[in-house]
Amino acid sequence: MAMDNYEDFEDRARTLHGLGDVKELLHWDQQVMMPEKGIKARSMQNSKIAKIYHQKITSDVLSNLFQELDLNEFDLDERANIREVRREHDRASKVPEELQEKLSKKQSTAVNRWEEAREQDDFSLVEDELKEIVELKRRYAKSIDSDKEPYRVLFEDYEPYISYERMEKILDRLKQSLTKIVDKIGDADDIDQNVFEGEFPEEKQMSISREIVGQMGYDWSRGRLDVSEHPFTLGNQFDCRITTRFDEENLAESLGATIHECGHALYELGLPQDLYGLPAGSSRDLSIHESQSRMWENHVFKSKSFLKYLLPELRDTFTDQFEGVNVEDAYRSLNRVDSDNLIRINADEITYHLHIVVRFELERALINGELEVGELPSAWNDKYEEYLGVRPDSDSEGVLQDIHWYQGSIGYFPTYSLGSVLSAQFYSKADEEIDNLEEKIASGELQSLRDWLKENIHQKGCLYRTEELVENVTGEKPTADFFLDYIERKFGDLYNIES
Amino acid sequence: MAMDNYEDFEDRARTLHGLGDVKELLHWDQQVMMPEKGIKARSMQNSKIAKIYHQKITSDVLSNLFQELDLNEFDLDERANIREVRREHDRASKVPEELQEKLSKKQSTAVNRWEEAREQDDFSLVEDELKEIVELKRRYAKSIDSDKEPYRVLFEDYEPYISYERMEKILDRLKQSLTKIVDKIGDADDIDQNVFEGEFPEEKQMSISREIVGQMGYDWSRGRLDVSEHPFTLGNQFDCRITTRFDEENLAESLGATIHECGHALYELGLPQDLYGLPAGSSRDLSIHESQSRMWENHVFKSKSFLKYLLPELRDTFTDQFEGVNVEDAYRSLNRVDSDNLIRINADEITYHLHIVVRFELERALINGELEVGELPSAWNDKYEEYLGVRPDSDSEGVLQDIHWYQGSIGYFPTYSLGSVLSAQFYSKADEEIDNLEEKIASGELQSLRDWLKENIHQKGCLYRTEELVENVTGEKPTADFFLDYIERKFGDLYNIES
Numbered sequence: 001m002a003m004d005n006y007e008d009f010e011d012r013a014r015t016l017h018g019l020g021d022v023k024e025l026l027h028w029d030q031q032v033m034m035p036e037k038g039i040k041a042r043s044m045q046n047s048k049i050a051k052i053y054h055q056k057i058t059s060d061v062l063s064n065l066f067q068e069l070d071l072n073e074f075d076l077d078e079r080a081n082i083r084e085v086r087r088e089h090d091r092a093s094k095v096p097e098e099l100q101e102k103l104s105k106k107q108s109t110a111v112n113r114w115e116e117a118r119e120q121d122d123f124s125l126v127e128d129e130l131k132e133i134v135e136l137k138r139r140y141a142k143s144i145d146s147d148k149e150p151y152r153v154l155f156e157d158y159e160p161y162i163s164y165e166r167m168e169k170i171l172d173r174l175k176q177s178l179t180k181i182v183d184k185i186g187d188a189d190d191i192d193q194n195v196f197e198g199e200f201p202e203e204k205q206m207s208i209s210r211e212i213v214g215q216m217g218y219d220w221s222r223g224r225l226d227v228s229e230h231p232f233t234l235g236n237q238f239d240c241r242i243t244t245r246f247d248e249e250n251l252a253e254s255l256g257a258t259i260h261e262c263g264h265a266l267y268e269l270g271l272p273q274d275l276y277g278l279p280a281g282s283s284r285d286l287s288i289h290e291s292q293s294r295m296w297e298n299h300v301f302k303s304k305s306f307l308k309y310l311l312p313e314l315r316d317t318f319t320d321q322f323e324g325v326n327v328e329d330a331y332r333s334l335n336r337v338d339s340d341n342l343i344r345i346n347a348d349e350i351t352y353h354l355h356i357v358v359r360f361e362l363e364r365a366l367i368n369g370e371l372e373v374g375e376l377p378s379a380w381n382d383k384y385e386e387y388l389g390v391r392p393d394s395d396s397e398g399v400l401q402d403i404h405w406y407q408g409s410i411g412y413f414p415t416y417s418l419g420s421v422l423s424a425q426f427y428s429k430a431d432e433e434i435d436n437l438e439e440k441i442a443s444g445e446l447q448s449l450r451d452w453l454k455e456n457i458h459q460k461g462c463l464y465r466t467e468e469l470v471e472n473v474t475g476e477k478p479t480a481d482f483f484l485d486y487i488e489r490k491f492g493d494l495y496n497i498e499s
Numbered sequence: 500m501a502m503d504n505y506e507d508f509e510d511r512a513r514t515l516h517g518l519g520d521v522k523e524l525l526h527w528d529q530q531v532m533m534p535e536k537g538i539k540a541r542s543m544q545n546s547k548i549a550k551i552y553h554q555k556i557t558s559d560v561l562s563n564l565f566q567e568l569d570l571n572e573f574d575l576d577e578r579a580n581i582r583e584v585r586r587e588h589d590r591a592s593k594v595p596e597e598l599q600e601k602l603s604k605k606q607s608t609a610v611n612r613w614e615e616a617r618e619q620d621d622f623s624l625v626e627d628e629l630k631e632i633v634e635l636k637r638r639y640a641k642s643i644d645s646d647k648e649p650y651r652v653l654f655e656d657y658e659p660y661i662s663y664e665r666m667e668k669i670l671d672r673l674k675q676s677l678t679k680i681v682d683k684i685g686d687a688d689d690i691d692q693n694v695f696e697g698e699f700p701e702e703k704q705m706s707i708s709r710e711i712v713g714q715m716g717y718d719w720s721r722g723r724l725d726v727s728e729h730p731f732t733l734g735n736q737f738d739c740r741i742t743t744r745f746d747e748e749n750l751a752e753s754l755g756a757t758i759h760e761c762g763h764a765l766y767e768l769g770l771p772q773d774l775y776g777l778p779a780g781s782s783r784d785l786s787i788h789e790s791q792s793r794m795w796e797n798h799v800f801k802s803k804s805f806l807k808y809l810l811p812e813l814r815d816t817f818t819d820q821f822e823g824v825n826v827e828d829a830y831r832s833l834n835r836v837d838s839d840n841l842i843r844i845n846a847d848e849i850t851y852h853l854h855i856v857v858r859f860e861l862e863r864a865l866i867n868g869e870l871e872v873g874e875l876p877s878a879w880n881d882k883y884e885e886y887l888g889v890r891p892d893s894d895s896e897g898v899l900q901d902i903h904w905y906q907g908s909i910g911y912f913p914t915y916s917l918g919s920v921l922s923a924q925f926y927s928k929a930d931e932e933i934d935n936l937e938e939k940i941a942s943g944e945l946q947s948l949r950d951w952l953k954e955n956i957h958q959k960g961c962l963y964r965t966e967e968l969v970e971n972v973t974g975e976k977p978t979a980d981f982f983l984d985y986i987e988r989k990f991g992d993l994y995n996i997e998s
Contacts, residue, residue, distance in 0.1 A: 018547035021540060022521060029524060033532065036720045038738030041520060044776055048517035052551060221535045239537030277543055 005068045013085050014277040019053045023232040031228045053265020058093045078462050080463045084279035085466025094144050103136050103237040107408040114406035123377050123395040131373045134366050137410050151367040153273055154411030158286050161465035173480045174353045188495040191336040192427035195329050196252035198321045205246045208317045209258040216262050217450045232258040233264035241266040256297055265297035279462040298349055299427040302334045310442040340390055342397045359413040424483035429474045501806035504567045506710045512584050512969050513776040520551045523733040547726030557592045560819050576779035579962045583778035593643050606907040613905035622876050622894040633865050636909050639781050648898045650866040657785050660964035666913050672979045673852045678886055687994040690835040695751035697820045704745045707755040707816045716949045730756040739767040755796055762795035769957025778961040789918020797848055798926040801833045808943040839889055841896045857882040858912040923982035928973045
């Protein structure tokens with residue numbers, strides 16, 4: 001009886017997963033392949049699939065099954081499957097359908113409004129929409145748990161298994177430490193040279209991008225690389241696709257983006273194949289995912305070791321540009337800190353987290369009712385001045401630069417910083433366990449690192465809660481120690497400063 | 500009350516349509532974009548979407564709605580919406596779920612077996628699978644209507660609104676008339692020259708293909724052209740995509756395929772946009788669809804008029820090949836009758852229908868219990884000898900050449916011939932109603948024909964039953980008269996024979 005119920009549950013879990021995959025494919029197609037006017041039909045298809053998903057995840061049959069299933073009777077992976085789907089079911093069932101529909105509609109009109117506002121550099125055009133989104137999101141948080149701090153509820157949508165207090169502590173530590181480092185770098189000599197600026201034709205960038213992800217072990221029989229406006233990764237262990245974009249005057253951007261996305265893809269492609277369609281065979285949440293992409297982007301790509309391997313390849317493809325350039329030049333170019341930069345996605349490894357802290361503090365205050373949407377632009381600018389020492393002149397370079405809030409993604413930003421923190425924590429462990437990791441990377445041998453990640457992280461799917469996973473792998477709960485050590489070492493050396 | 504019910508019904512109809520579109524996109528992606536090993540995840544996604552579709556089309560809520568809805572209260576388009584969905588609901592509800600699942604499974608294993616059998620040129624490898632398919636299809640037909648001839652039930656799956664007797668009569672007339680013409684052509688002088696054979700690099704074929712479909716009025720903001728193993732078209736009025744394939748030694752193949760598929764696409768793209776998602780805004784069945792593709796492929800592309808426009812374009816792209824070639828040469832090359840050909844998809848406009856008649860007679864006999872699967876290869880070869888005067892040496896050039904039966908598509912073949920018959924019937928009317936149609940085509944002005952098709956056929960969606968639609972447009976029920984007239988004129992002239 002228990003097994004019949006469990007089989008029924010698994011079938012339903014696979015249906016949900018299949019629908020999720022389909023949603024993703026519709027999105028990939030829309031960004032990469034769909035003809036321009038297809039959007040009208042696609043919107044209808046998206047909303048029908050979303051509605052079916054919602055009906056299935058909130059179904060009474062599922063509620064009844066969960067009451068019947070006794071966790072003690074099951075294995076680790078079965079328990080994980082039940083835990084993950086049950087959590088989603090419980091939360092989704094608490095949100096009134098009317099509220100869910102309002103949110104979906106408002107999010108899509110707000111995104112259109114935001115595009116217009118950003119183009120016209122005028123926050124007031126989207127202010128009312130954002131007010132409504134904040135209001136709806138507060139109601140949403142309340143419907144899930146009216147006793148909890150609303151922002152915490154939203155954060156737990158994205159990170160169910162990282163403690164909220166721990167996240168707050170980590171972000172606060174990043175703020176304290178990194179503002180000091182930024183100050184010191186401000187007093188140090190600038191790095192002026194950038195060997196990654198020049199002329200880089202798209203085809204050549206595509207060809208070297210393909211070569212690098214091949215070297216990283218990206219499996220072309222289970223993936224593809226295309227171009228889209230914003231780079232992204234979607235898929236599963238049998239079909240995980242990445243996109244990138246090219247700036248013909250800046251090579252580092254496309255290489256960084258491609259390697260970042262490939263890091264995400266290696267995670268999906270490293271999941272256990274026999275558990276496809278179930279949580280035990282699915283990737284853990286955003287922070288862990290981001291830890292994989294950032295490990296390859298920051299700890300590998302932006303390292304001296306990797307540049308020893310990469311530079312000869314770059315010289316083969318872009319001979320004039322890289323003739324006479326040495327590893328030190330390339331390393332310094334890739335790791336310049338630009339304190340005047342106002343845009344999150346262009347930020348270096350240090351200031352990036354101050355961009356995040358600004359957003360985290362503001363969104364928390366908004367949702368918890370401590371800040372009005374109308375006050376947002378000036379609050380934003382004040383914080384930039386305080387933490388980064390720069391003040392935006394315009395809304396489009398300020399509060400309008402990211403899509404997240406306007407599409408209802410509030411509580412999401414902290415996961416970016418957690419991703420960096422975890423990537424340093426994991427990398428430190430990998431470095432301990434893999435013999436001569438740096439030398440391997442310098443010779444282009446990336447398989448050892450990939451295999452280590454696959455064995456320790458990818459193959460675990462959602463077997464463990466996030467903090468358990470981190471502790472199993474590194475022996476510690478998530479902590480900013482490793483990241484701050486890494487930053488102090490790397491940038492202390494680059495800028496000749498002491499911590 | 501009636502209106503509330505109707506709105507509920509429309510919402511459900513749109514959900515079904517959205518799911519249908521999603522199924523199509525999954526298929527397009529699989530054929531055109533999906534990495535090779537993605538199939539494992541895709542199969543799961545396909546089967547989950549198919550199952551959801553089945554649950555929704557057979558739902559009791561729908562049954563109840565149909566009982567409530569009084570057709571007299573509704574407009575023409577609303578009545579059409581109800582009629583079409585109701586018909587599908589009634590049929591799907593009669594098929595036991597267990598049978599439907601067996602069929603789906605068997606079809607996919609049989610297709611794999613068929614590929615193997617065709618490769619090894621050995622029908623016996625797939626014989627048992629085909630036996631089971633025939634058996635399941637008989638049960639399927641019986642579950643829908645146990646009083647009807649089983650083959651008729653299957654035909655009505657594909658062509659609900661063309662009378663079965665009329666189809667049988669049309670195919671019989673084609674057999675009688677075309678075998679005679681083939682005989683006469685056998686006695687006439689062969690056409691040896693083929694100016695479409697030579698060397699045609701893929702990129703150049705792609706570029707001229709794009710030019711031609713552009714000239715046909717294919718809207719690139721609502722479509723795209725890609726390459727796949729078998730050319731096909733999928734989509735709706737906002738996003739309809741075509742594929743083609745290239746043989747670098749034969750230009751006529753890719754041009755014919757591209758133009759054929761574009762004819763299908765123009766139909767979808769010509770449907771009323773405000774009725775997207777409902778039967779009144781959807782294309783009619785297979786024969787009407789095929790009439791559109793064949794009109795462009797046969798009546799336009801393979802005509803002298805079109806070649807007057809096309810030849811200078813071909814000369815621009817493939818100068819050496821078409822230097823000194825005149826319209827008559829090109830026309831004769833495109834319309835050669837090759838009576839030795841054993842393969843349906845390579846056939847000319849005449850023998851094509853004898854290939855169809857063979858399949859029609861055999862599948863009808865199989866399903867109606869008058870022929871054993873074991874006797875199929877020899878029965879196939881006998882009929883080829885009798886109707887076409889050639890006998891296949893091998894199963895792969897005989898009974899194994901088409902995928903249809905092995906994937907359970909039995910009753911489908913007649914729609915191909917009906918498509919040709921209807922294309923001639925429509926074209927004759929268009930020629931009557933459009934001033935100087937041939938001259939327009941000769942100057943590359945294809946808009947008049949496209950607009951005529953859009954106004955008279957595409958914009959009608961499923962407002963009318965198929966025979967009503969044909970009668971509304973042409974004043975007559977479907978008839979082979981126009982097609983046979985056209986063939987006798989065209990080939991009488993080409994081969995200098997009298998009818």
